[in-house]
Amino acid sequence: MASKIDPSARYLKTHEWARIEGDEIVCGISDHAQSAMNDLVYVELPRVGATYKAGEAFGVVESVKAASDVYMPVSGTITAVNTQLESKPEIINQDPYQGGWMIRIKPDDMAEFNNLLDADAYAQLLNETEDTED
Amino acid sequence: MTNLKRTALFETHRQLGARIAPFGGWEMPLWYASAREEHLAVRTAAGLFDVSHMGVLDVRGPEACAFLDHVGTNDVSKLAVGRSHYSYLLDERGDVVDDIMVYRVEPERYVVVVNAANNDKDWDWLRAQASRFRCVLRDLRDPASGADRRVDLALQGPRSLEILQRLMRDAQPSMLADLPYTGVLRASLAGHDVFISRTGYTGERIAYEIFVHPDESVALWQALLDAGRDLGLKPCGLAARDSLRIEAGLPLYGHELAGPLNLAPYHIGFDNFVKVGKAADFIGKAAYLERAARNTAKLIRFRMNEKGVRPSKLGDPVLDKRGRVIGTVTSCAPDGEGYLLGMALVEQTAGVEEGSAIYIIALPERLPEPLKPFAPMGSRALMPEPSTVLSRFLSRKA
Numbered sequence: 001m002a003s004k005i006d007p008s009a010r011y012l013k014t015h016e017w018a019r020i021e022g023d024e025i026v027c028g029i030s031d032h033a034q035s036a037m038n039d040l041v042y043v044e045l046p047r048v049g050a051t052y053k054a055g056e057a058f059g060v061v062e063s064v065k066a067a068s069d070v071y072m073p074v075s076g077t078i079t080a081v082n083t084q085l086e087s088k089p090e091i092i093n094q095d096p097y098q099g100g101w102m103i104r105i106k107p108d109d110m111a112e113f114n115n116l117l118d119a120d121a122y123a124q125l126l127n128e129t130e131d132t133e134d
Numbered sequence: 135m136t137n138l139k140r141t142a143l144f145e146t147h148r149q150l151g152a153r154i155a156p157f158g159g160w161e162m163p164l165w166y167a168s169a170r171e172e173h174l175a176v177r178t179a180a181g182l183f184d185v186s187h188m189g190v191l192d193v194r195g196p197e198a199c200a201f202l203d204h205v206g207t208n209d210v211s212k213l214a215v216g217r218s219h220y221s222y223l224l225d226e227r228g229d230v231v232d233d234i235m236v237y238r239v240e241p242e243r244y245v246v247v248v249n250a251a252n253n254d255k256d257w258d259w260l261r262a263q264a265s266r267f268r269c270v271l272r273d274l275r276d277p278a279s280g281a282d283r284r285v286d287l288a289l290q291g292p293r294s295l296e297i298l299q300r301l302m303r304d305a306q307p308s309m310l311a312d313l314p315y316t317g318v319l320r321a322s323l324a325g326h327d328v329f330i331s332r333t334g335y336t337g338e339r340i341a342y343e344i345f346v347h348p349d350e351s352v353a354l355w356q357a358l359l360d361a362g363r364d365l366g367l368k369p370c371g372l373a374a375r376d377s378l379r380i381e382a383g384l385p386l387y388g389h390e391l392a393g394p395l396n397l398a399p400y401h402i403g404f405d406n407f408v409k410v411g412k413a414a415d416f417i418g419k420a421a422y423l424e425r426a427a428r429n430t431a432k433l434i435r436f437r438m439n440e441k442g443v444r445p446s447k448l449g450d451p452v453l454d455k456r457g458r459v460i461g462t463v464t465s466c467a468p469d470g471e472g473y474l475l476g477m478a479l480v481e482q483t484a485g486v487e488e489g490s491a492i493y494i495i496a497l498p499e500r501l502p503e504p505l506k507p508f509a510p511m512g513s514r515a516l517m518p519e520p521s522t523v524l525s526r527f528l529s530r531k532a
Binding site: 035039041042043046047063064065093 | 164168441466474498
């Protein structure tokens with residue numbers, strides 16, 4: 001089944017999405033990622049104020065059949081986390097690009113955002129992986 | 135992944151959008167859209183499972199009963215024609231080789247269903263024992279079995295009777311309605327020659343397994359889905375099969391039977407399927423009795439008190455309120471309400487009963503550093519999750 005892609009977001013090869021909102025970056029996991037995990041039952045979020053490098057794991061999502069680290073799209077400081085997900089991880093399954101956001105980041109260097117895959121490149125990546133997976 | 139097998143329904147699952155994964159040597163659907171919705175469909179309407187990866191054997195002949203009584207723990211001599219029972223194969227040490235279903239379909243003919251992952255091991259084991267008895271053992275999934283070939287589909291849940299009746303004619307719908315739990319009958323279902331048994335692995339009382347020729351399994355699967363669509367029937371994958379059997383308190387080979395804890399029926403409250411008083415001696419009986427007498431552990435069902443906590447799995451420790459390890463988790467999955475529900479082996483001396491508070495540490499893949507005084511904010515510790523012991527089995531209205 002084809003996964004939904006938010007055209008306004010950019011992506012990591014590890015299936016996180018990131019969007020610029022003001023001078024911050026919002027991040028979550030893609031529709032493909034939530035669908036591959038299926039019903040999520042556990043989300044581990046970072047502490048507000050924590051700093052991470054791009055590509056570093058900031059959190060964990062778990063379904064019964066799988067656990068996966070979630071990686072930082074850019075280097076920066078966590079300014080907000082979606083604590084609603086801790087009691088309702090299924091929001092990520094239902095609405096991965098809006099209600100299922102995981103963290104807001106104050107980036108060290110906004111230019112790092114341009115290193116991420118754009119929607120077309122991510123769609124291409126999914127085509128390749130979904131062909132081999134299914 | 136070496137030579138994964140596929141059931142005849144593999145392409146059908148793909149077309150339905152299933153997530154496919156290896157299981158017991160087979161590529162099987164894990165779920166179609168949502169494992170949780172599939173779980174709920176079985177509890178409230180009906181679910182259709184491809185279990186044609188399960189081994190289906192056939193034993194016939196004048197000593198078929200004596201043979202099965204020799205290798206199996208349940209009393210086959212008491213099994214009436216048109217009924218089935220659950221049983222175990224034990225080895226001489228009393229270890230569980232497999233848990234099986236035995237269906238007496240004719241006076242001198244039995245169908246035996248075994249776990250997919252154990253099929254080859256069971257076949258070799260049974261064949262070695264069968265040579266001493268006047269009976270013929272056949273693999274009903276082998277093309278050599280011709281028109282007798284059969285694979286298993288499971289239709290489970292409160293609307294499953296009505297769905298089957300829609301595909302039956304003449305007196306058969308009322309015969310099916312009268313079929314008692316564990317009963318088995320031969321019928322024509324949507325024109326296919328099948329055995330239908332009122333059995334299953336979900337804890338549902340209105341629940342059936344259908345044994346159909348593999349070449350007809352795709353057509354029958356489609357006919358069942360079409361017949362049940364307006365009643366809420368959903369195709370269900372292995373994830374829902376697992377969460378349903380865990381919620382029901384039923385064992386899975388490798389978790390609650392055999393496996394790393396080497397569990398036996400006496401651990402899990404299933405010793406009533408081991409008929410130590412039956413007329414026939416069976417393999418492993420003496421060792422089984424000796425080990426059962428020394429047993430100090432029992433299986434419990436538990437539920438985690440809060441949602442959104444880390445899922446537990448086989449091997450996780452169970453603690454009492456003082457932090458002492460009193461047991462080990464064997465299985466865990468979300469129940470119909472989204473709480474994590476599981477089973478665990480606990481010491482009998484821990485005094486754990488229905489309603490007891492226990493604590494489970496779901497060990498992550500990477501263990502955090504142990505906490506030290508003045509631990510920095512944001513560091514993490516392992517959190518024992520408060521959980522409550524449930525009744526041993528899910529109580530279902532008949």
